[in-house]
Amino acid sequence: MSAFYLPENMEQVWSARRKSPRAGIYAGGTDFLIADDRKRDLICLERVAELKEVLNQDGWIGLGGACTPSELLANPVVMGKLPLLARALALLGSPPIRNMATIGGNIITASPAADTLPPLYVLDAELELVGPEQGRRLKLIDFIKGPGATGLGELEVLKTVWVKAPTGFDLEHFEKVGQRKALAISLVSLAAGFKLGSDGIIQKARLAWGSVGPTVVTSPKVERFLQGKPFGQEILSEAAELAAGEVSPISDLRASAEYRRLLAGRLLLRLLELPSHKQAFV
Numbered sequence: 001m002s003a004f005y006l007p008e009n010m011e012q013v014w015s016a017r018r019k020s021p022r023a024g025i026y027a028g029g030t031d032f033l034i035a036d037d038r039k040r041d042l043i044c045l046e047r048v049a050e051l052k053e054v055l056n057q058d059g060w061i062g063l064g065g066a067c068t069p070s071e072l073l074a075n076p077v078v079m080g081k082l083p084l085l086a087r088a089l090a091l092l093g094s095p096p097i098r099n100m101a102t103i104g105g106n107i108i109t110a111s112p113a114a115d116t117l118p119p120l121y122v123l124d125a126e127l128e129l130v131g132p133e134q135g136r137r138l139k140l141i142d143f144i145k146g147p148g149a150t151g152l153g154e155l156e157v158l159k160t161v162w163v164k165a166p167t168g169f170d171l172e173h174f175e176k177v178g179q180r181k182a183l184a185i186s187l188v189s190l191a192a193g194f195k196l197g198s199d200g201i202i203q204k205a206r207l208a209w210g211s212v213g214p215t216v217v218t219s220p221k222v223e224r225f226l227q228g229k230p231f232g233q234e235i236l237s238e239a240a241e242l243a244a245g246e247v248s249p250i251s252d253l254r255a256s257a258e259y260r261r262l263l264a265g266r267l268l269l270r271l272l273e274l275p276s277h278k279q280a281f282v
Contacts, residue, residue: 003041010050010157014132016043017155025157027051027066027102030093031109051104051159054078061165062128065104065158070095072103081165084119084172084191091115091176104158107140110150113211117144118191119174121208121216123167128160129153137162147214168204169193171231173274176210177263186211187255190267194231202226202235212247212264219246233272240265 005016005023016023023041026032045051045066054075055062061081063072069089072078079086092098092106092115106116107127117140125140132155140161143151152158176189189210195203205226209217222242229235249260 002039005041005043006047007043007045008047008049010048010130010159013043013045013048013157017132026105028068028100028105030097030101031105045157046102051157053160055160056081056165059164061163063103063161063163065107065160066102067104068100068102069093069098073098082123082163082167084123084167084169084174084193085116085163088115088119088174088189088191091174103161107143107161108150108152108158110144110146110148110215112147112213112215113186113189115174115176115186115189115210117216118189118208118210120161120163121218122172122191122193122206123163124206126162127158128162129156130159131155131157135159141218144215167193168195169206170196171271171274173271175267175270177267188212188249188260188263188267190264190270192268192271194226194271196231200231202229202231207243207268209243209247209264209267212249212260214248217247219243222246233269236268236272240268243268 003020007013007016020041023043025043025045027045048066051064051066053064054077056077061077069092073086073089103116106114120140126137127140127143128137129135131153145151171194174191176186191208193206197203205223207219207222222239225242226239244261244265247261247264249257251257
């Protein structure tokens, strides 16, 4: 008979691991419990206090790996200081999924279509990983290795997602295109952050696309092109053409590669429709 562990602190997690070294570890389980071999022992992290904290210290916001999207969306620190991530969380799945899924699980699943990954790439997030003996901290972009593949050690747990705050962006946006208006897996998504001068010149641009490659796609080439140029229709149109050549989507049952490539560029142009842009520069 399989064993089930429900630890309430990290010491109890390591104790459970010592008893069941091959146990599966999960928090929300929205992906894991569907794919996992249900015959093995399980360790559920949803009650571990250290993994449920939202911290605000030394210019960083720390998001506990077992925090659900609903919990983060109800947190005034997240809503006030991380609007880009908050928008992605609000578009993640359905209300029941947002109540069960966790930000740590969305990262560790490492799906190219994961909604939280593009904004976290733009925000240059860092991950705090802990094991029974020691911990380490690394950039998210170095943690994701490919579709479903990460740098998580066999005995490690994702404790905290760290994001700098304030973000330094004047304009931030996340948008995804799906086959329906809600509850959709992304065909293409885009997270964007722009720092703009008072004259509308782009001082800094960060872009990250989902569902257009084996993992999140960033483009230093497009970002360098945008820097130092005026934020407007002409420049974003040129950037959209560049972006279409930077992504490497596949064709599947949900969309063709050609359509995804087109959307990757078109989502850049959607930035012109944002109220924050119109109020500042129109």
